[in-house]
Amino acid sequence: MTEHAISFVGIWTVIIGAGVFFYVLLDGFDLGIGILHGFAPDGGDRDLMMDSIAPVWDGNETWLVFGGLALLAAFPLAFAIIMPAVYFPILVMLVALVFRGVAFEFRFEDPGRRAFWDRAFHYGSIVATFAQGLVLGAFIQGFQVEGRQFTGGSLDFLTPFSVMIGIALLFGYALLGAGWLIIKTDGALQDWARRKGRFCLLAVLIAIVMVYLWTPLMEHAVADRWFSWPNILFLSPVPLATVAVWMWEWRVLGGSADAAPFAVAILLFLLSYLGIAISLWPMVVPYRFTLWEAASSPSTQAFLLVGTLFLLPVILMYTGWSYWVFRGKVRRDIGYH
Amino acid sequence: MRPDPLILSRIQFAWVIAWHILLPAFTVGAASYIAVLEGLHLATGREVYLRVSNFWIRIFAVAFGMGVVTGVVMPFQFGTNWSRLSDAAGNVIGPLLAYEGLFAFFLEAAFLGVLLFGRKLVPAWAHFIAALMVALGTLFSSFWILAANSWMQTPAGYAFVDGRFYPHDWLQIIFNPSFPYRFAHTVTGFYVTAGFVVLGVGAYTIRRRRFLDEGRVMVTTALSLLAVLVPVQLIIGDRHGLNTRDYQPAKLAAIEARWETASSVPLTLFAIPNQVAETNRYALEVPYLGSLILTHSLDGTVHGLKEFPSDQRAPVAIVFFAFRIMVGVGLLMLALVAVGWVLRRRGRLFESDWYLRACQLALPLGFIAVLAGWTTTEVGRQPWTVYGLLRTADSVTPSLAGHEVLLSLLFYAAAYLVIYSTGFLYMLRLVRKGPHESLAPAPVAAGRPESPVRHLPSLQPPGGLP
Numbered sequence: 184m185t186e187h188a189i190s191f192v193g194i195w196t197v198i199i200g201a202g203v204f205f206y207v208l209l210d211g212f213d214l215g216i217g218i219l220h221g222f223a224p225d226g227g228d229r230d231l232m233m234d235s236i237a238p239v240w241d242g243n244e245t246w247l248v249f250g251g252l253a254l255l256a257a258f259p260l261a262f263a264i265i266m267p268a269v270y271f272p273i274l275v276m277l278v279a280l281v282f283r284g285v286a287f288e289f290r291f292e293d294p295g296r297r298a299f300w301d302r303a304f305h306y307g308s309i310v311a312t313f314a315q316g317l318v319l320g321a322f323i324q325g326f327q328v329e330g331r332q333f334t335g336g337s338l339d340f341l342t343p344f345s346v347m348i349g350i351a352l353l354f355g356y357a358l359l360g361a362g363w364l365i366i367k368t369d370g371a372l373q374d375w376a377r378r379k380g381r382f383c384l385l386a387v388l389i390a391i392v393m394v395y396l397w398t399p400l401m402e403h404a405v406a407d408r409w410f411s412w413p414n415i416l417f418l419s420p421v422p423l424a425t426v427a428v429w430m431w432e433w434r435v436l437g438g439s440a441d442a443a444p445f446a447v448a449i450l451l452f453l454l455s456y457l458g459i460a461i462s463l464w465p466m467v468v469p470y471r472f473t474l475w476e477a478a479s480s481p482s483t484q485a486f487l488l489v490g491t492l493f494l495l496p497v498i499l500m501y502t503g504w505s506y507w508v509f510r511g512k513v514r515r516d517i518g519y520h
Numbered sequence: 521m522r523p524d525p526l527i528l529s530r531i532q533f534a535w536v537i538a539w540h541i542l543l544p545a546f547t548v549g550a551a552s553y554i555a556v557l558e559g560l561h562l563a564t565g566r567e568v569y570l571r572v573s574n575f576w577i578r579i580f581a582v583a584f585g586m587g588v589v590t591g592v593v594m595p596f597q598f599g600t601n602w603s604r605l606s607d608a609a610g611n612v613i614g615p616l617l618a619y620e621g622l623f624a625f626f627l628e629a630a631f632l633g634v635l636l637f638g639r640k641l642v643p644a645w646a647h648f649i650a651a652l653m654v655a656l657g658t659l660f661s662s663f664w665i666l667a668a669n670s671w672m673q674t675p676a677g678y679a680f681v682d683g684r685f686y687p688h689d690w691l692q693i694i695f696n697p698s699f700p701y702r703f704a705h706t707v708t709g710f711y712v713t714a715g716f717v718v719l720g721v722g723a724y725t726i727r728r729r730r731f732l733d734e735g736r737v738m739v740t741t742a743l744s745l746l747a748v749l750v751p752v753q754l755i756i757g758d759r760h761g762l763n764t765r766d767y768q769p770a771k772l773a774a775i776e777a778r779w780e781t782a783s784s785v786p787l788t789l790f791a792i793p794n795q796v797a798e799t800n801r802y803a804l805e806v807p808y809l810g811s812l813i814l815t816h817s818l819d820g821t822v823h824g825l826k827e828f829p830s831d832q833r834a835p836v837a838i839v840f841f842a843f844r845i846m847v848g849v850g851l852l853m854l855a856l857v858a859v860g861w862v863l864r865r866r867g868r869l870f871e872s873d874w875y876l877r878a879c880q881l882a883l884p885l886g887f888i889a890v891l892a893g894w895t896t897t898e899v900g901r902q903p904w905t906v907y908g909l910l911r912t913a914d915s916v917t918p919s920l921a922g923h924e925v926l927l928s929l930l931f932y933a934a935a936y937l938v939i940y941s942t943g944f945l946y947m948l949r950l951v952r953k954g955p956h957e958s959l960a961p962a963p964v965a966a967g968r969p970e971s972p973v974r975h976l977p978s979l980q981p982p983g984g985l986p
Contacts, residue, residue, distance in 0.1 A: 237633075237637065238633030238634075238636070238637045238638070239633060241585070241588045241629045241632065241633075242626065242629035242630050242633065244588070244589075244592060244629075245621065245625045245626050245629045247592065248591075248592055248595060248621050248625055249618070249621045249622065249625070249626075251595050251596060251599070252595050252614070252617045252618040252620075252621050253618050253621075255595070255598065255599065255606055255610050255614040255617065255618070256610065256614030256615045256617070256618040257614070259606055259607055259610025259611060259614055260607055260610075262598075262599050262603075262606050262607075262610065263599065263603040263604065263606040263607035263610070264603070265599070266596065266598075266599025266600045266603060266606075266917075267599070267600060267603045267917040267919050267920065268919075270600050270917075270920065270924065270928070271924075271928075273596050273599075273600055274600070274928045274931060274932075275931075277592065277593045277596060278931055278932070278935045280589055280592060281589040281590065281592075281593070281935055281939060282935070282939070284585060284588060284589035284592075285585055285586055285589060285939055285942075285943065287585060288581055288582045288585045288586075288943075288946070289582075289942060289943070289946060292582065292946040292949065292950070293942075293946060293949075331607055332603070332604075332607075332918050332919065333603070333917075333919045334918075334919055335919065336919075337919070337920065337921070337924050479610060479611045479614060480611045480686050480687060482611075482686070482687045482688075482690075483610075483611045483612070483614060483615055483686075483687055486615050486687065486690050487614075487615035487618055487619070490619055490622060490623075491618075491622060494622045494623065495622070498622065498626040498627075498630075501626075501627070501630045501631070502626065502629075502630045504630070505630040505631070505633050505634055508633075508634055508638050508641050508642060509633065509637070509638070509641070
């Protein structure tokens with residue numbers, strides 16, 4: 184039994200890890216557009232920003248559902264402990280996502296109340312992102328567990344650290360949003376996105392430095408992971424590469440290439456994600472249960488794996504196709520309104 | 521008095537799922553209807569199908585958007601409020617729910633963008649495929665979510681070890697005893713619901729004497745569909761009932777408010793069940809009909825609630841009345857459809873204002889039936905989450921305090937009231953505007969997508985208005 188389990192746990196870790204990363208990138212850029220939306224120079228720009236994500240946002244959000252359900256299926260114990268521990272951030276995130284999601288249709292249906300739904304989109308995006316940051320922060324902090332249950336309080340998640348991660352994620356998603364906007368627009372709006380992107384990038388730098396200093400101080404296990412010999416030798420390329428990619432992103436944001444700022448921002452996210460993974464490996468309920476301890480039965484993992492290995496490539500193909508259909512710059516049109 | 525996290529979590533789940541189910545109840549049928557209209561347009565080239573399709577796509581867009589965001593809420597409920605159920609049954613229901621996402625949600629999301637915004641960007645056949653894929657996605661979604669629900673109602677193919685469920689045979693798990701009936705009954709119910717929405721809106725459109733062609737297409741297509749589906753639904757419902765009798769006898773006894781086991785039982789049309797005294801008051805009964813319906817023979821035996829310990833019985837009155845509302849609405853639907861066909865035969869369908877008015881009033885009937893049916897089956901399986909094995913009381917998250925759940929419930933309540941009242945108003949407004957408004961003059965499309973958000977109304981026939 185155990186031998187089978189080991190092989191599936193590995194691949195499920197990769198699938199869920201990739202799924203969550205996909206979610207962070209995809210919904211990250213459209214939540215980021217929402218964060219930037221409220222600061223846009225004028226109403227026409229706000230319309231363009233919504234246009235740039237209208238056909239793809241719900242596909243992006245689907246990765247959140249997939250991540251959650253795959254966690255339930257492959258690591259039910261982790262799902263059962265983590266979700267109650269972040270009861271309120273999840274609640275707030277879901278309600279915020281509801282408001283920002285319906286805003287796409289509602290702002291269009293009711294021009295008279297467009298300002299209200301624009302705000303729902305903007306603040307909904309901010310609140311949802313911040314709440315996701317709180318969840319991530321709480322996850323890194325770890326949870327109070329007895330037996331197979333979360334036994335802490337519903338406000339345990341709220342600490343200076345998780346608030347810091349929440350704020351950091353706001354700037355991170357806004358950076359991705361700016362990158363997407365640079366791809367999808369040109370002229371004055373693109374220039375604006377480049378400036379906002381650099382502003383967010385500065386904040387992201389501060390956030391990365393803080394996480395690198397704060398997390399090892401907070402958790403001995405994390406400090407050991409990074410600073411013990413010979414780990415420090417193998418792992419030091421990660422922060423070094425992060426610095427290099429950060430500088431690269433700063434350059435391309437000021438340059439003229441359209442796709443580079445988004446692409447390099449993805450790289451920056453990938454390195455940060457890797458940093459967190461290195462800190463926590465092999466825990467799925469940090470400092471309590473490993474991936475193997477929380478895994479569902481081998482039969483469960485195998486059954487879902489068969490379909491997933493077949494379906495994921497198909498999903499990526501037709502998702503890619505729908506992005507292809509809506510490729511190119513979004514444009515203001517003349518003579519409407 | 522301290523608020524009870526268990527009952528509040530149940531109310532919260534009922535609240536978020538009851539509102540959510542209204543949307544698939546419409547969009548599952550509407551997606552197929554749009555695909556049929558797109559297909560008819562491709563096959564016949566008649567512009568009226570395109571206009572009707574564009575009209576419904578607009579309404580579908582609002583409903584589907586709301587369905588997506590309220591649907592995202594659902595899986596998280598299992599974790600936040602029902603963590604012990606997740607831990608105990610995650611091995612079995614986890615993959616079923618995950619497959620819903622993999623099979624359905626991605627398919628719907630990817631092709632919805634093309635359906636809504638892509639008419640001018642892809643060839644007509646590709647747009648038709650997109651409509652088909654969205655419709656297929658809604659059916660996949662129903663398949664997997666109802667497989668999971670049915671497994672919890674009639675568990676099969678599992679091993680129960682140390683309070684946790686382990687999969688044993690996946691085919692038995694998916695095709696568990698109640699699944700085929702529940703799936704057929706629910707999906708047919710969703711199609712009927714959408715059918716009555718189209719019928720009602722079509723009748724309204726005709727009565728306004730404005731978009732007569734479009735209104736007639738809606739009324740005739742809906743009536744044709746309903747003439748088949750409503751009678752079929754009654755037969756499926758009967759089969760589903762027999763299945764419940766065999767696998768969830770305590771639920772069936774609650775549905776019928778039958779306390780004593782007996783043969784040749786009457787059908788109780790109306791009564792006030794008293795759970796404590798274990799009797800009915802003011803019962804109105806038809807002799808033998810109960811046995812006839814429930815066992816298909818006049819002297820069949822029907823099990824009563826007293827065969828089950830009182831802590832294993834559902835709240836009888838709720839289940840009893842919810843079921844009667846569902847069946848009553850079903851019979852009303854049958855009468856409406858039959859009258860419609862008589863009028864159509866006589867060629868007076870579009871002139872009978874009283875009938876069109878009745879169709880208009882009948883618009884929400886499907887939603888009422890769906891909610892009543894859902895209440896019947898979900899309250900009827902209490903006090904269990906996994907029938908006969910895991911109690912609802914043992915499924916709730918242990919770390920939650922009552923006031924915390926009260927707070928989240930109030931949050932969801934407020935948010936859904938705002939979203940649903942607004943969404944309903946906007947859909948109403950779209951219906952008022954009628955099919956032609958969606959053909960407002962739109963800028964000439966050139967090259968790549970421009971502005972899908974503001975161009976939504978420009979879903980226009982190829983070579984349409986300038």
